[in-house]
Amino acid sequence: MDYRPYDQTPGTVPTAIKILVAGGFGVGKTTLVGSVSEIRPLRTEETLTEASVGIDDLGGVEAKTTTTVVMDFGRITLTDTLLLYLFGTPGQDRFWFVWDELSTGAIGAIVLADTRRLADCFASVDYFEQRSMPFIVAVNCFDKAQRYRTDEIRAALELDPDIPVLLCDARHRESVKTVLVSLVEHAMRTVGRRRTAVATTRP
Amino acid sequence: MTSSMASSMASLDDPSGARASRWRDPAVVAGAETGVAPDCRPDARAGDNRDIDTNMDTNMDTYVDTEMDTEMAGDNGSALWLDADAGPVVRPYAMTGGRTAPTTGDFNLISLVTATRPVSSADVGLAPEHVTIVELSRRPISVAEISAHLDLPVGIVRVLLGDLLDRALIMTNNPEPVANLTGDGLFEAVINGLQAL
Numbered sequence: 001m002d003y004r005p006y007d008q009t010p011g012t013v014p015t016a017i018k019i020l021v022a023g024g025f026g027v028g029k030t031t032l033v034g035s036v037s038e039i040r041p042l043r044t045e046e047t048l049t050e051a052s053v054g055i056d057d058l059g060g061v062e063a064k065t066t067t068t069v070v071m072d073f074g075r076i077t078l079t080d081t082l083l084l085y086l087f088g089t090p091g092q093d094r095f096w097f098v099w100d101e102l103s104t105g106a107i108g109a110i111v112l113a114d115t116r117r118l119a120d121c122f123a124s125v126d127y128f129e130q131r132s133m134p135f136i137v138a139v140n141c142f143d144k145a146q147r148y149r150t151d152e153i154r155a156a157l158e159l160d161p162d163i164p165v166l167l168c169d170a171r172h173r174e175s176v177k178t179v180l181v182s183l184v185e186h187a188m189r190t191v192g193r194r195r196t197a198v199a200t201t202r203p
Numbered sequence: 204m205t206s207s208m209a210s211s212m213a214s215l216d217d218p219s220g221a222r223a224s225r226w227r228d229p230a231v232v233a234g235a236e237t238g239v240a241p242d243c244r245p246d247a248r249a250g251d252n253r254d255i256d257t258n259m260d261t262n263m264d265t266y267v268d269t270e271m272d273t274e275m276a277g278d279n280g281s282a283l284w285l286d287a288d289a290g291p292v293v294r295p296y297a298m299t300g301g302r303t304a305p306t307t308g309d310f311n312l313i314s315l316v317t318a319t320r321p322v323s324s325a326d327v328g329l330a331p332e333h334v335t336i337v338e339l340s341r342r343p344i345s346v347a348e349i350s351a352h353l354d355l356p357v358g359i360v361r362v363l364l365g366d367l368l369d370r371a372l373i374m375t376n377n378p379e380p381v382a383n384l385t386g387d388g389l390f391e392a393v394i395n396g397l398q399a400l
Contacts, residue, residue, distance in 0.1 A: 042351035084393060085313050180397050181394055
């Protein structure tokens with residue numbers, strides 16, 4: 001087989017970063033990833049075994065001892081040296097252990113919300129607040145959903161005033177790009193503030 | 204779990220030896236080297252084990268469901284695999300010899316894997332999946348993408364990557380904590396890159 005020369009120069013390996021897409025089941029996470037990814041959303045899975053014993057309600061499916069946590073993800077090559085991965089996080093709350101790994105190297109998270117089932121994203125909001133991970137809330141505007149103003153959604157979610165809330169359409173690339181840019185800008189401000197805070201507390 | 208894995212492993216040593224050769228035979232590796240497309244799907248080889256292979260093929264969709272696996276084995280009339288103690292037909296962990304953790308390396312989902320050289324005939328003991336990973340990683344590729352391309356759970360891929368790292372067939376770049384990256388205009392680069400899409 002004709003091999004392309006294998007590149008062994010460590011400096012040429014790109015930097016990979018992640019953005020997480022969280023939210024309840026069926027809120028459009030995979031759709032959002034697919035709208036901007038240069039590859040069709042791929043699927044990877046982790047296997048869950050003992051962790052679910054006594055936690056999952058497996059009534060009727062007692063024989064099932066293994067569960068898989070499925071994550072859909074996409075990739076955007078930003079530059080030759082910068083790769084952005086978008087990971088749709090598993091919807092179920094009990095899979096926090098996967099989230100912890102997903103959070104490493106993540107610059108921030110998009111919490112995707114559906115106004116018809118706003119409570120579905122409470123767990124995600126709590127998680128990112130507790131981990132001090134920069135996040136924004138993007139409300140996926142489903143056709144039949146009643147429209148709310150962003151300040152109403154902010155109030156319902158009890159969000160800090162500095163956390164951006166915006167309306168989007170997960171099916172539309174431009175809309176998703178706007179969401180991603182808002183998140184990165186928010187993450188940049190957050191990190192900047194933390195730097196300042198650290199600098200001022202040092203003697 | 205452990206006992207069912209042990210059973211699966213015992214079954215791998217079936218008298219035909221076809222299953223065992225899939226994992227160990229250096230000729231398989233050499234075959235890939237000489238232009239046979241390395242294939243992560245077992246049905247590329249060992250035709251006499253077709254009933255098992257069929258199960259393996261759909262395995263990733265069904266292995267979580269014990270009942271379904273048993274049913275499929277029944278459809279194919281493979282008495283060998285109907286032993287109730289055997290559990291699901293082939294656990295993915297059979298592919299790793301029952302190992303659930305890599306011997307070395309820390310493979311984040313977005314750790315980038317790069318092959319350092321092609322697999323050669325001197326690399327004895329590699330599975331077809333190992334060869335496929337080396338092929339995939341001729342250009343830097345994330346652990347998550349490898350998992351998706353091989354249609355294998357990340358846990359399995361980590362074990363296989365550990366084997367390759369042991370042999371220095373690959374190198375990995377783990378993601379930096381974001382706090383370490385932000386100094387180099389990272390956010391600006393991401394924003395510019397996104398706007399240019």
